[in-house]
Amino acid sequence: MRILTGVFLVLAVLVAASVRAAESLDTIIIDAGADRQTRIAIVPFGQGPEFANLQPMADIIGFDLSRSGQFAPLPKQNMLSYPNQPKDVFLRDWRVLGVEYVAIGTVAADASGSITASYHLFDVVNERQMLSETVTGSRRHWRDVAHRVSDRLYESITGIRGAFSTKILYVLARNIGTPGASYSIEIADSDGERSRSLFTSPQPVMSPAWSPDGRRVAYVSFETGRQAIVLQDIFTGQRDLITNFTGINSSPVFSPDGRNLTLVLSKDGNPEIYLMSLADRRLRRLTQHPGIDTEPSWSEDGRFVIFTSDRGGRPQIYQLDITTNMIERLTFVGNYNARARLLPGGKHMVFVHRRESLDHIAWQDLARGDVRVLTQTTLDESPSVAPNGTMLIYATQDRGRGILGVVSLDGRVRYRLPSSAGDVREPSWSPYLDTLNGGW
Template identity: 50%
Template sequence: MKKLMALAGFMMLMMASLMAQAAGDLTIEITRGNDNAIPIAVVPFRGDGVSPSEDIGKIIADDLEHSGQFAPLASQDLISRPASGDNINYGDWRRVRANYLVVGRVEASGNGYKISYELHDVAGQRRELGEVVTSSDDQLRSRAHYIADQIFEEITGIRGAFQTRIAYVTANGVDPNISYALYVADQDGHRPQQILSSDQPILSPAWSPDGQKLAYVSFESGRPAIYVQQLSSGRRVQLTSFKGINGAPAWSPDGRKLAMSLSKDGNPEIYVMDVASRSLKQLTNSSSINTEPDWSADGRSILFTSDRSGQPQLYQMDASGSNAKRMTFTGNYNAGGLYGPDNKFIFMTTRTDRGFQVAKQDLSSGRVTILTNTYQDEAPAVAPNGTMVIYATQQGARGVLGAVSADGRASFVIPSPNGEVREPSWSPFLN
């Protein structure tokens, strides 16, 4: 009996921890759909004698929907449930206005699974894609994201970013008893892993270009310092601990350098540190705040925030520090700028008469488009394929993440299960 009780207790403990893990997942909710989204039917993947722990079809449909470019059909509109191309009646799917159809099935294979999927063009009445992928049980979500990537690229011509990850910071409690943590999760908010916790602030996580490391600012020593942490091992180094601000780390595209903001000699200035040698080069020199550097994809330019004009605005300079020129002229507050992956747009936090929003600016025309419509939207991070922007916003009085398609058409909120969530950073392509 005692044994049984202990076992029951253990089981409850296990369940509690499993539930806690699930509760930590961030889930995406749609706040505004895209009227021009492509209708696609994703039939639930049939389990042939197996019941995998993840719903592959749902993960794929969710990925496609959260890209803002697809409108998966509701399950009641799935008029039949084919699992392979042999049983498809294209006329049926045309009648429910699906442009595309995804079918698939999951079978046992060794210790894991074999997942078969097909993408069909309904109007063209032909199979566009067909593939079989193998998966262990704990790879199922990754495999589903892989399949979503293939479908997304086949239809849009744009490389999918569903296998990428995000980093973000959480905060719980009220000063002086706030606990901070740094997390890494799949881009859909699932499978969060805490990589650092502290009773002192953590901010500005930045993915290395190889996706293996995060640079961030932590106050754990009582002062701000920049750390670089290897994600696989958890090993990390404290890269800087200068007097004053040690902030805003940003990797060069080759991963060898970090731009940062240091106030060791007075006001915050942009520096570039060679990560291997730790040698520092000062790029800005003005009697103002200079911070939030970001490198262009070609490594030639650095975008940064400066209030040398009296208000924070974005400036661009050569990576050598010369030829700084002001980039933003709309509004009296533009900060936290970053380049989109194609260098056609920069994204930023801008102040309007409705508070703070995330905006993008066309680099050739200078045209500014406000992407978000709530009041405290900031800290945009852009998917490596440039299609989605994740940012920090508020729901009630709580900090949460929001997401918007880079064309502004579809928007999402990612409610926080507990505490504040902020400082999102989107990984590079990881596959």
């Protein structure tokens, strides 16, 4: 419990800095952290007065590590000194504070306007320097540089690739149930900051999905008066309406190689899963069943599509081998299992699981078949897994308002990204992105 209090203290310090962006998701509320958190000191970086109007880089990094749930950053008022150079780091001083790792750094701007963060990581217990690196970006990449440093610190200590330099897509709905309803596809950093609208409509939009290269998004739009599947370039904004059949046009998901899209159409009478080749827009029907077949999603190796079907009477998850067309049922626990996503590695999946009439996000081991409920909230839906497989983001409700929740795959770490601007839903976690280049 003492460790948890520590997390809350850190967040209290950071709250003031994170409420700036009016359009962003609100300040993250951490509900629970890991049982045993790594104690790290992120010493305030040496950064010149020209950066005074930006959130201090060490704060962004500390917040990243906090919301992983695996780290308890030391509040800066508890630090005895604020070294910026390796020669000024005295490890025994940090050992006295009970810190296991210390990260220090500086940020400098060059004549061209680029900024460079130079940072160093020390293992206090084993008295060794673990990292001594630099990250460079343009000045508008301030937060991206910080997230990149977070990724490197996280990977050096845990051995798992960091996923702080990622983005989320989600749907923002305002004034629903009124004539002024508006729906938008939003993109934001994985910490909820810097959100912006990719598309806004008075008609519903649904199911945003990332292309594997992180440059395009597919989603469903009702702008034509019925459903259409739209591809949109994130950078140019160019939109391409790729299906607009009578009936359902839904659930677009890119194949892992980015060359195909699975989608759901009911043009032939009832919802079936199709594969569209993006090169020539040719459709191949993957399912043939008069029940509902929907919510396709790919295995990492592109061999399988898992989907929801009520062919057995109630919605359950099935797996289709796209070369042999063999179908196998995957879920047997409970009478409502839907909208599954496989975890990296393909041995586990997460999905919407109804238990005692309440919808939660659950995890299943595909080999053993055991199911574990990950979320304590209700009306939970749309799980989407971070590319490093440590956390998932999902949609839930808080006091009647749609919010996003994040939970670790071991169920121990939980936080929320509420929105005061409206209902947020259908989050989709990006693949790994190079946010310092390529137009971000």
